[in-house]
Amino acid sequence: MLYLDIVRSPYAHAKIKNINIEEALATPGVVSVVTGKDLDAHGLASMPTLMSDKQMVLPIDKVKYQAQEVAAVVATSRYAAADGVEAVEVDYEPLPVVVDPFKALEDGATKVRDDKDSNLIWHWETGDKDATDKVFDEADIVVEQSMYIPRIHVVSIETCGCVASFEPIEGKLTLYMTTQAPHAIRTVLALVAGHVGLSEEKIRVIAPDIGGGFGGKVPIYPGYIIAVAVSFLTGKPVKWIEDRSENLQADSFARDYHIKAALSAKKDGTLTAIKIKTVADHGYTDAAANPSKFPAGLFHICTGSYDFKQAHVEVDGVYTNKPPGGIAYRCSFRVTEAVHCLERMTDIMAHELDIDPAELRMKNFIRPEQFPYSSVLGWEYDSGDYEKALRKAMEMIEYDKLREEQKEKRARGELMGIGISSFTEVVGAGPSKDYDILGLKMFDSAEIRVHPTGKVMARFGTKSQGQGHETTYAQIIAEELGIPPEHIQIEEGDTDTAPYGLGTYASRSTPVAGAAGALAARKIHDKAKKIAAHLLEASEEDLEWEQGKFFVKGSPDRSKTIQEIAFAAYTNHPQGRSGHLLRPTQLDLSFRLLHLCRRHRPGHGRSQDPPFRRRGRLRCSHQPDDRRGADPWRSHDGDGARASRRDLL
Amino acid sequence: MSTHSITLKVNGEEHTREVEARLLLVHLIREELELTGTHIGCDTTSCGACTILLNGRPVKSCTMFAVQASGAEIASVEGLATNGNLHPIQEGFTEKHGLQCGYCTPGMMMTTVALLKDNPNPNEEDIRWGVAD
Incomplete structure (x- = not known):
C-alpha cells in the first residue's frame, strides 16, 4: 500500500511560479511527488464537474482558493507522506482575491476564471415577470426582506477518502471510496480517464459502510483522481484519506445564497405574488449536483404550500475565490433555501398585517379540492390537506394555550417565541424528462x-x-x-x-x-x-x-x-412457464475444458496458472447450463x- | 527520525514496541495494537472520540505521542467489559440509548468512567464539565 497526502495552497488566489520537489523526493519513504504538469502530460490536470464546468485536479499555473490541492506526495507510510508534504517548496505570487459575490459581479472585478469572460456563471429565471410586477402594483401591501443563508460545510463521521487499486494484469481498477453515487462515479471516471485506458467495464467502485454524506460525498474530489492516477502508474494500491481539517476547508460547501425577496398581499391576508432575486456563490467552479436543466436546483419550489397566482424568480450563479459550493445538504437540491425564504416572508407579512402566522398560513394553503394542483412555477402537486395537518399540529402543541402563556410572559417582560413553518419539498428525483x-x-x-x-x-x-x-x-x-x-x-x-x-x-x-x-x-x-x-x-x-x-x-x-x-x-x-431460463435437454461433454484452460495468454507471463483457478476461464467451455440463466427468478x-x-x- | 523502545500496558496486557518519536498514541493503539474501538474524529483535540484512560485519567490520544505513554497503564473501550459482561457504564449507555450516531461513544464512555470514579454523584454542571474534559 502507498499513501497519498496533499500539499495545499495557503492563498485564495495566486500564481504558482515554481514547485520544487527535490527535497521532498529525498525524504525517506517518499516514492513520488505529483504536480499538475505531471497530470497534464496525461490529460488529467482537470476534470468536468457534475454541472459540466471545469475543476482542477492539480493546478498548472494558478490556485483559485485557499486549501486548494497544489501537489500530491506518495509515500510508503502516511507519516512519510506528511513529511514529504512539508518538504515541497511552492513559490507563489499572490493575486487579488474576490470573495464577495456582489463585488465579483461589478465591472472591473478580479476575474476568478481565466477561461471565462466574467464571474457570472449563469443567469436563470422562471415565472412571468410582467404579470408578477402587475400583481405587485395592484397589491394592498408589499413586504421586502434581504436574507443571507450562509455557506456551510457538512460534517460526516468519516472524511472523504479512498483506496485505489489498479491491477495491471487484468487492467482493472477497484476503487473503494466513500461515495453516495457509486455508479455515477464509475461513469464519470470512465469519461475523465477513458483516454488513458480506464474503460468503464474495467472500473469497479465499492462504497462500503458510510457514516453520513449530506451531499458532500456526491462530487469527485481531486484526491480521488490523483489516487487513481498513481495506482494506475505504479500498479500498487494507493490510500488517500483526508484529515478533518482538509475536509472542512476544501471539500464542496452548501448554501451561500444571498436572497432578496418581496411578498405581496391583499388587506385580508390573501397572498398574491412572490418575487425573489438571488445571488448564488458557487466558489471557483460550478460543482453542484443539480439537474442540468435547473442550475439553481429546485429553488422554484419557493411558492411552497400556498396558492400563489404569480411568482418570479431570478438566480445569478457567481464565481468567487472559494472552494466549490452548491451541494444539496439536508434537502432536495436548494429546497431548504426556498423554504426558508418563503416562510420568513410569510412571518414578516403576518407581522405586518397583524394576523396570527398560523391563520395567515391556513388562509393561503392550497385547498384539498384544488388537487391535483399546478403551481404557477410549474410543479404538479398530487394530493394534500395542509390545513388539516397544521390544525392537528396546533392541537397537539395546544397552540392557543401557548399563545396565552406567551402573552402573560411578555406582560411581565419575559420573552417567549413560537415558530411555525410548513414546507412542501419536491423529492424523489426524478422524472427523467426533467432530471x-x-x-x-x-x-x-x-x-x-x-x-x-x-x-x-x-x-x-x-x-x-x-x-x-x-x-x-x-x-x-x-x-x-x-x-x-x-x-x-x-x-x-x-x-x-x-x-x-x-x-x-x-x-x-x-x-x-x-x-x-x-x-x-x-x-x-x-x-x-x-x-x-x-x-x-x-x-x-x-x-x-x-x-x-x-x-x-x-x-x-x-x-x-x-x-x-x-x-x-x-x-x-x-414447462413453458420459464421465459428466462435455459433448460438443457441433455448433458454436455465438457472434458475439453482442461485443454482450453491451460492456454497461455500471450504477453501476460502467467502461463503457470493452475487450470481451474480462475473462474473467468471456465466460461470458455460451452456448457449449456449457463450459471445465470439457471436461476429462474432472476432474468x-x-x-x-x-x-x-x-x-x- | 529517532525511534524508541516503549513498553506500556493496555487493558492489562503488556506491549513493547519500537516506535518513531512522532508516532501518535492513537495510531499506536489503532494500527499497531489493532484496538480500533478508539476513534479519531477531528484530529484537533476538540471532539473527544479518541479519549482513553492514561493511568486512570481521561486523555485525548490523537494529540499525544506514543512515547509519552511509555510505562503507563492505558484503558481503552475494549477493556471495559469483563468476562463477556458489559461494564455498568456500557449498560447505562445502552439502557438510555446514550448516543446519537455512536461514533464518539467509546470516548464518551471512557470519560464517564473517569468522571464517576472521582465523583460518583455528579450534578448536571459536574457532568457538563466532566464530558468536556
Whole structure:
C-alpha cells in the first residue's frame, strides 16, 4: 500500500511560479511527488464537474482558493507522506482575491476564471415577470426582506477518502471510496480517464459502510483522481484519506445564497405574488449536483404550500475565490433555501398585517379540492390537506394555550417565541424528462433473486449512508412477497454486483429505488402465481393471495406458501412457464475444458496458472447450463425480476 | 527520525514496541495494537472520540505521542467489559440509548468512567464539565 497526502495552497488566489520537489523526493519513504504538469502530460490536470464546468485536479499555473490541492506526495507510510508534504517548496505570487459575490459581479472585478469572460456563471429565471410586477402594483401591501443563508460545510463521521487499486494484469481498477453515487462515479471516471485506458467495464467502485454524506460525498474530489492516477502508474494500491481539517476547508460547501425577496398581499391576508432575486456563490467552479436543466436546483419550489397566482424568480450563479459550493445538504437540491425564504416572508407579512402566522398560513394553503394542483412555477402537486395537518399540529402543541402563556410572559417582560413553518419539498428525483446528472437520466434500479429456500438477495443502485436502506427496502419487498424482512439480504454500493443507479441524495432513494424494488417484487409475485397455479392444478384466476401464500378461492387449505413456490421453481418448474431460463435437454461433454484452460495468454507471463483457478476461464467451455440463466427468478434480459423506476415515469 | 523502545500496558496486557518519536498514541493503539474501538474524529483535540484512560485519567490520544505513554497503564473501550459482561457504564449507555450516531461513544464512555470514579454523584454542571474534559 502507498499513501497519498496533499500539499495545499495557503492563498485564495495566486500564481504558482515554481514547485520544487527535490527535497521532498529525498525524504525517506517518499516514492513520488505529483504536480499538475505531471497530470497534464496525461490529460488529467482537470476534470468536468457534475454541472459540466471545469475543476482542477492539480493546478498548472494558478490556485483559485485557499486549501486548494497544489501537489500530491506518495509515500510508503502516511507519516512519510506528511513529511514529504512539508518538504515541497511552492513559490507563489499572490493575486487579488474576490470573495464577495456582489463585488465579483461589478465591472472591473478580479476575474476568478481565466477561461471565462466574467464571474457570472449563469443567469436563470422562471415565472412571468410582467404579470408578477402587475400583481405587485395592484397589491394592498408589499413586504421586502434581504436574507443571507450562509455557506456551510457538512460534517460526516468519516472524511472523504479512498483506496485505489489498479491491477495491471487484468487492467482493472477497484476503487473503494466513500461515495453516495457509486455508479455515477464509475461513469464519470470512465469519461475523465477513458483516454488513458480506464474503460468503464474495467472500473469497479465499492462504497462500503458510510457514516453520513449530506451531499458532500456526491462530487469527485481531486484526491480521488490523483489516487487513481498513481495506482494506475505504479500498479500498487494507493490510500488517500483526508484529515478533518482538509475536509472542512476544501471539500464542496452548501448554501451561500444571498436572497432578496418581496411578498405581496391583499388587506385580508390573501397572498398574491412572490418575487425573489438571488445571488448564488458557487466558489471557483460550478460543482453542484443539480439537474442540468435547473442550475439553481429546485429553488422554484419557493411558492411552497400556498396558492400563489404569480411568482418570479431570478438566480445569478457567481464565481468567487472559494472552494466549490452548491451541494444539496439536508434537502432536495436548494429546497431548504426556498423554504426558508418563503416562510420568513410569510412571518414578516403576518407581522405586518397583524394576523396570527398560523391563520395567515391556513388562509393561503392550497385547498384539498384544488388537487391535483399546478403551481404557477410549474410543479404538479398530487394530493394534500395542509390545513388539516397544521390544525392537528396546533392541537397537539395546544397552540392557543401557548399563545396565552406567551402573552402573560411578555406582560411581565419575559420573552417567549413560537415558530411555525410548513414546507412542501419536491423529492424523489426524478422524472427523467426533467432530471439528469451530467446527462444521465435520473432513474434507479432494483434486482431481486429468490433462492430455492425462499430467501432473498436484493441489490439496488442507491447507497445508504446510515439512512437504513437495509431495513426500508427489506420491508418493501417483504410486504410485496410475504417473505419476512429478516430473510431478505439487501446489498448496495458495489458497481460489479448492483444494478445501475444514480445513488442516494436529495431524498430520492425510497421513492425511486424503493419503488423499483416494489415493481421487481410484483413481477416475481406474478411468476409465483403461475407456478402456484401449476402446483395447485388451478387456474390463476381462481387463486387468492394472502401475505405469504396463494390459496384456491373457497378452499383455504389448498395453498402454497411463497417458500414452497420458490423451491418448486428450482425443482418442479412447469414447462413453458420459464421465459428466462435455459433448460438443457441433455448433458454436455465438457472434458475439453482442461485443454482450453491451460492456454497461455500471450504477453501476460502467467502461463503457470493452475487450470481451474480462475473462474473467468471456465466460461470458455460451452456448457449449456449457463450459471445465470439457471436461476429462474432472476432474468438478465431486463424485463423479468428487474425493474426500473423509469417504468413509472 | 529517532525511534524508541516503549513498553506500556493496555487493558492489562503488556506491549513493547519500537516506535518513531512522532508516532501518535492513537495510531499506536489503532494500527499497531489493532484496538480500533478508539476513534479519531477531528484530529484537533476538540471532539473527544479518541479519549482513553492514561493511568486512570481521561486523555485525548490523537494529540499525544506514543512515547509519552511509555510505562503507563492505558484503558481503552475494549477493556471495559469483563468476562463477556458489559461494564455498568456500557449498560447505562445502552439502557438510555446514550448516543446519537455512536461514533464518539467509546470516548464518551471512557470519560464517564473517569468522571464517576472521582465523583460518583455528579450534578448536571459536574457532568457538563466532566464530558468536556
